[in-house]
Amino acid sequence: MLNRISTLAITFSLVAAGTSALAAYPERPITWVIPSPPGDGSDSIGRLMADKVGNALGQTIVIQNKPGAGGVIGSEAVANARPDGYTMIVGNAGSHGINAAIYSKLRYDVVKSFQPVGLFCTTANVLAVNSDLPVNNVKEFVAYVKNSKTSLNYSSGGIGSSAHLSAELFKSLADVPLVHIPYRGATPAVQAVLSNEVVTMIGNLPPWLSQIRSGKAKALAVTTKERVPELPDVPTLAETYPGFETVAWFGVLAPAGTPPDIVARVNSEINKALASPEIQERLKAVSCAPAAGSPEAFAERVRGDVSRWKKLAQEKNIKAD
Numbered sequence: 001m002l003n004r005i006s007t008l009a010i011t012f013s014l015v016a017a018g019t020s021a022l023a024a025y026p027e028r029p030i031t032w033v034i035p036s037p038p039g040d041g042s043d044s045i046g047r048l049m050a051d052k053v054g055n056a057l058g059q060t061i062v063i064q065n066k067p068g069a070g071g072v073i074g075s076e077a078v079a080n081a082r083p084d085g086y087t088m089i090v091g092n093a094g095s096h097g098i099n100a101a102i103y104s105k106l107r108y109d110v111v112k113s114f115q116p117v118g119l120f121c122t123t124a125n126v127l128a129v130n131s132d133l134p135v136n137n138v139k140e141f142v143a144y145v146k147n148s149k150t151s152l153n154y155s156s157g158g159i160g161s162s163a164h165l166s167a168e169l170f171k172s173l174a175d176v177p178l179v180h181i182p183y184r185g186a187t188p189a190v191q192a193v194l195s196n197e198v199v200t201m202i203g204n205l206p207p208w209l210s211q212i213r214s215g216k217a218k219a220l221a222v223t224t225k226e227r228v229p230e231l232p233d234v235p236t237l238a239e240t241y242p243g244f245e246t247v248a249w250f251g252v253l254a255p256a257g258t259p260p261d262i263v264a265r266v267n268s269e270i271n272k273a274l275a276s277p278e279i280q281e282r283l284k285a286v287s288c289a290p291a292a293g294s295p296e297a298f299a300e301r302v303r304g305d306v307s308r309w310k311k312l313a314q315e316k317n318i319k320a321d
Contacts, residue, residue: 025085025262026059032252033089035074037067040157040186041123041204041288045250046090048282049120052273053266067185070160070320071095072103079108083257085266088117091253093246094161097305101313102160102320110306115258116298118270119251121288123205125166125223127237130196131215138174138221138240145176145199153179153198155189159320163189165309166202166223166246168318173241193217204248205230206286223247230287249291251298267295 032050034043047063054061066074075095081087089095091114100110127138135141145152156163159182171178181198183189186207192198194216201208202223209230211217221237222228223246237244252270254263271292273279283290312318 025265026057028086029060029062030054030057030085031062031064031087033074033078033087034063034065035067035071035089035091035095036065036157037185037187038065039207041206041248041286042090042092042095042250044206044286045120045283045288046252048279049090049252049270049273052276052279053269056269056272057266068158070099070158070164070182072099072106072160075099075110075114076106076108078253078255079113081255083115083255083259085254085258085262088252088254088266089114090120090250092162092250093248093305094158094164096253096302098162098165098309098313099160099320100306101309102165102318104319105321111303113256114253114302115256115263116295116302117252117254117258117263118267118295119249119291119293119298119301120270120274121283122247122249122291123286123288124228125162125202125246125248126205126208126212126219126231126234127170127200127202127221127223128190128193128208128212128217128219129200130193131218132196133199133218135220136218138235138237141200141220142174142176145178151177151179153181155181155183155192155198155201155203157186157189157203158182158184161186162246162248163201163203165312165318167200168316169244169246169312170202170237170241172316173244202246206288209285209287228287230284249301250288251291253302263295 036042050061078089135144193201212219219234274290274292
């Protein structure tokens with residue numbers, strides 16, 4: 001009887017200790033890995049949210065950029081991190097959707113190796129060209145590419161980025177011979193268009209918006225079903241090619257096995273941040289629509305993206321390895 005009481009006492013002590021540890025979270029700074037260089041959508045939005053969420057949690061959220069291979073390097077690092085809530089990744093539609101479709105030898109599973117925590121926002125991709133290019137709409141651009149006597153290139157933030165797959169889908173529907181030039185992140189890919197190194201990019205809208213508004217670039221179309229409020233005069237690609245749609249997103253994911261209490265706590269603070277007028281205004285400024293929701297809803301989005309992009313990659317024989 002005494003042994004039984006002792007065993008129960010120890011069990012209750014361990015449970016209480018575990019509960020106490022979760023209640024105390026976080027007790028030290030948290031790291032959010034950005035799987036891309038500074039300046040792109042994941043980085044700018046991740047930093048914005050890290051500051052707000054970190055303040056709410058009472059700890060600093062340290063941003064660590066780990067670019068390379070379209071998000072694979074940063075994703076692998078987080079997949080192998082301790083699932084204790086102190087290392088997470090600011091993922092996107094490329095790192096946690098497309099990569100599962102185009103890489104056959106990943107050393108982690110895009111779905112099974114991560115626990116989605118909280119979605120930040122969703123945004124369109126935009127078909128952008130240098131302002132000096134003598135075209136003003138999608139049909140003129142397609143004719144320009146087809147009539148070119150030299151090979152024309154398009155840029156992306158890396159193999160497997162949403163810019164890469166969006167452009168490949170466009171190439172297929174428009175039957176244009178554009179050649180892919182991957183860069184190490186969205187910032188140099190945008191600059192490649194502005195400096196006429198390449199003819200176009202179908203990239204996330206946030207890094208492009210200021211360039212379009214300043215007149216340095218022209219937006220020929222957006223990739224969402226509906227036109228976006230920030231560019232009401234810019235048509236959708238679906239208006240020229242019915243059925244065309246790609247949506248970019250940004251959010252935080254943790255290693256699989258992260259305690260549900262911690263996931264719920266961070267998710268709650270993310271959703272509170274997204275409800276604040278300050279964050280809503282700043283996300284609106286870069287045309288990224290707040291997308292508060294549950295970890296389960298975020299997980300469903302990831303699974304849906306993986307399924308959709310796998311289908312497209314198989315149909316178009318798109319591979320990264």
